[in-house]
Amino acid sequence: MDIVFAVSELAPHSKTGGLADVAAALPKALAATGLTVRVVTPRYGFITAGEYVGELAVPFGFGVQTAHVFRERRHGVEIFLIDAPAYFQRGRKLYGEPDDPRRFAFFSRAVIELTRWFGKPPDVIHGNDWMTGLIPVYLRTTLRGDPLFARTATITSIHNLAFQGFFDLNDLPYFGLPDDLRQGPDGLEFSGAGSMLKGAILASDALTTVSERYAQEIQTPEYGFRMDGLLRLRRHDLVGILNGVDYDEWNPATDPHIAANYTPEDLGGKRLCKADLLARFGMPVELDRPALVIVSRLSDQKGLDLVRDVAWRILHSGAYFLLLGSGDPRYEVFFQHLRDTAPRRVGVYFGLNEPLAHQMEAGGDMFLMPSAYEPCGLNQIYSLKYGTVPIVRATGGLDDTIQDFDRITGTGNGLKFRAYHANRLMEKIYEGLLLYRQPHVWRMLQQNGMRADFSWARAAWKYRAVYERVCAM
Structure with a gap:
């Protein structure tokens, strides 16, 4: 044909x-x-x-x-x-x-x-x-x-x-x-x-x-x-x-845009990618502090109103917050204000930057994608491959690709909530922060995502x- x-x-x-x-x-x-x-x-x-x-x-x-x-x-x-x-x-x-x-x-x-x-x-x-x-x-x-x-x-x-x-x-x-x-x-x-x-x-x-x-x-x-x-x-x-997704373009084992390559069996390079990402945003390189990242069009569809509502709680939790995207001026103004208030913990880049998108996926620990609706979504799949745990709302393709992690059985590849509410998002962020402090469990969750096949x-x-x-x- x-x-x-x-x-x-x-x-x-x-x-x-x-x-x-x-x-x-x-x-x-x-x-x-x-x-x-x-x-x-x-x-x-x-x-x-x-x-x-x-x-x-x-x-x-x-x-x-x-x-x-x-x-x-x-x-x-x-x-x-x-x-x-x-x-x-x-x-x-x-x-x-x-x-x-x-x-x-x-x-x-x-x-x-x-x-x-x-x-x-x-x-x-x-x-x-x-x-x-x-x-x-x-x-x-x-x-x-x-x-x-x-x-x-x-x-x-x-x-x-x-x-x-x-x-x-x-x-x-x-x-x-x-x-x-x-x-x-x-x-x-x-x-x-x-x-x-x-x-x-x-x-x-x-x-x-x-x-x-x-x-x-x-x-x-x-x-x-x-x-x-x-x-x-x-x-x-x-x-x-x-x-x-095209694993020829999105694969931490071969990605030319990131500071170090890595695999599910050897995640050592991911730590170097995190150091590189924090340095790019001019922030202190504190590698044990979790980094929450977003790569997104800035719009209500993407759940940015929920992120805005929990942003201060994210900072109070001790995490880094890094954002790449552009769109609704309301959100650009808010996230710029957040960055100006806490420049050692918040990094923002407004615009399109393909190499930086790869570096965000490789250097982040958790990826926030709490969409109001999401036909499919690709970034949560990129995040899985890069060992950056996606935190998503159960809608559209997010629901089809992300299974909520069960630490008893060791199954699941991310963290997922259903009701469209800022408190539900924050609960999953807190759960992610707790899992992050348990290195063996966190590595299992990362490897579950990295070994999934969405080619x-x-x-x-x-x-x-x-x-x-x-x-x-």
């Missing part, structure tokens, strides 16, 4: 979160199963990668617009970058522009036209989130009679249902879509606006999401963001497949099964 994997961000070229890591790792794992996989992504203005291979004519905006196509090859996967300066040269910011709907509607149509440029239609176009949500809509409407795509199936992966791609319905003609998509059973109207994600949910041949638990949660009013009814209608076409291989075969099913329809 020929698969086109369309995605709005791709590590290491462009990244705001886990979607970019998935886009870098999953196609590689799919290719290892014998599939032909081409990745298509925007070539934002700061990207210099790729070899120029030609022009692409894209019907859009009441005419035909020209994009330039660049190509590179990695790990048996061809990567095509769509260069359209009017849409993608916006500094280093990927999203958040007033014309985001037009930018990614153009990208969706460009993906389709690029497959025409290949000369052979793909068996499956696999889109990701609202940014590619119009791909199946175009194929079901404007291009419905095009014989080239008669056998092309579509899949959309929902990485975060909260982001729904709202747009002005008056833009439908500008996108090159029929005006009758405004309303009706197949219409894109949602709460007074258009929704690209709604279009993907209605028009895709199959839907996937990034953990089994999240696939169940998004069909409920609590987690469905008002789309739970639509998703229940498509429940037989919705599959939860737990994300994996992409298993997930890739599950995606392949979905591809085979939609191609047989």
Whole structure:
């Protein structure tokens, strides 16, 4: 099968979160199963990668617009970058522009036209989130009679249902879509606006999401963001497949970004990584003092309100607190104030820094991830591999990947609480601090996590099964 994997961000070229890591790792794992996989992504203005291979004519905006196509090859996967300066040269910011709907509607149509440029239609176009949500809509409407795509199936992966791609319905003609998509059973109207994600949910041949638990949660009013009814209608076409991680990139035994490599059998290097991390933040290198770390987008979704509520208690417990991330200014102001108040115990870095993310995973003792909801989450899986004990709330992929530690049986790979409350989070932090003071028990907990296998291989075969099913329809 020929698969086109369309995605709005791709590590290491462009990244705001886990979607970019998935886009870098999953196609590689799919290719290892014998599939032909081409990745298509925007070539934002700061990207210099790729070899120029030609022009692409894209019907859009009441005419035909020209994009330039660049190509590179990695790990048996061809990567095509769509260069359209009017849409993608916006500094280093990927999203958040007033014309985001037009930018990614153009990208969706460009993906389709690029497959025409290949000369052979793909068996499956696999889109990701609202940014590619119009791909199946175009194929079901404007291009419905095009014989080239008669056998092309579509899949959309929902990485975060909260982001729904709202747009002005008056833009439908500008996108090159029929005006009758405004309303009706197949219409894109949602709460007074258009929704690209709604279009993907209605028009895709199959839907996937990034953990089994999240696939169940998004069909409920609590987690469905008002789309739970639509998703229940498509429940037989919705599959939860737990994300994996790329152990070629995230492995303390080989990681080039960290101060010393280490394994479950020899954890000595982790202590050196902790010393290096504390020094990077300009803090006293007191290696017996536990270090709690966070690498996260700073938002309510990630449970940062709970962390804010317990932050002073963390400091009173005697632990270090280190944070890497960016996002909501309320949280940046708070954590900067925390750092200014206790600079010998608190370190903060606001922004994206991939090497530092690796160093945080290697140098930390505990990783806090108390999310209000979490489709899958990758950092808790990275933490397991690096022997940094995750403390998580039981939701979505966090519940699927983390088993609460039982010191009687010695089973479990982390610490997990259920009720969304700061006191429940703090109870688990206190439990972690007590276990940390018992070196033999703590080492057992670390090794349980480090020996777990969340590689992409298993997930890739599950995606392949979905591809085979939609191609047989």
